[in-house]
Amino acid sequence: MSVEDVVQAELDGAAERAVQRVGPAMAEAALEAGALAGDSDFIIRPASFDDLGFVQKTWLREYASNGYGWVELVGGADVYFREHAQLRDVAIDRGAVTIACRPSVPSGICGFAVTGMAGRQPLVHFVYVKRRWRRLGVARLLLRPLLEKHVIYTHRTRLVASLPVPDRWTYNPYPFLRLA
Numbered sequence: 001m002s003v004e005d006v007v008q009a010e011l012d013g014a015a016e017r018a019v020q021r022v023g024p025a026m027a028e029a030a031l032e033a034g035a036l037a038g039d040s041d042f043i044i045r046p047a048s049f050d051d052l053g054f055v056q057k058t059w060l061r062e063y064a065s066n067g068y069g070w071v072e073l074v075g076g077a078d079v080y081f082r083e084h085a086q087l088r089d090v091a092i093d094r095g096a097v098t099i100a101c102r103p104s105v106p107s108g109i110c111g112f113a114v115t116g117m118a119g120r121q122p123l124v125h126f127v128y129v130k131r132r133w134r135r136l137g138v139a140r141l142l143l144r145p146l147l148e149k150h151v152i153y154t155h156r157t158r159l160v161a162s163l164p165v166p167d168r169w170t171y172n173p174y175p176f177l178r179l180a
Contacts, residue, residue, distance in 0.1 A: 047097035
């Protein structure tokens with residue numbers, strides 16, 4: 001078995017685990033969102049192994065600089081980066097990561113969303129859109145399957161506080177903190 005085969009098998013296994021954890025309807029909705037994205041300039045696709053480094057690094061960096069003082073609250077950058085990285089990795093492993101990209105550059109990343117489930121409760125852990133692609137509906141496209149549902153979002157940044165959040169969405173960091 002080649003390295004590529006091992007990586008693909010791991011990705012296939014991660015996709016299967018994601019379907020088991022978030023349920024077939026949510027996983028199918030993410031795939032459908034990619035198919036339905038033809039009305040925009042973006043495609044939504046499941047994250048690949050090559051995307052995960054960007055997702056992991058960006059999540060930590062953006063939340064450290066925009067997350068209402070979490071770095072100071074937990075005792076400094078060393079603690080934050082070590083502990084939040086562990087929780088982030090569990091959230092990624094147990095949940096689903098979707099990527100928004102341009103049709104002309106399907107391996108590129110314009111934005112991403114990390115979602116999951118707490119029992120039957122949909123969770124949005126983190127959403128990021130590169131500055132260049134903000135205010136174009138990318139986050140809405142990433143979250144389309146969840147927009148009309150009761151959702152808990154576990155990370156609140158200064159940017160999120162300045163944007164309209166769906167009425168049925170509630171901020172609660174504890175489902176993320178319980179991942180440990």
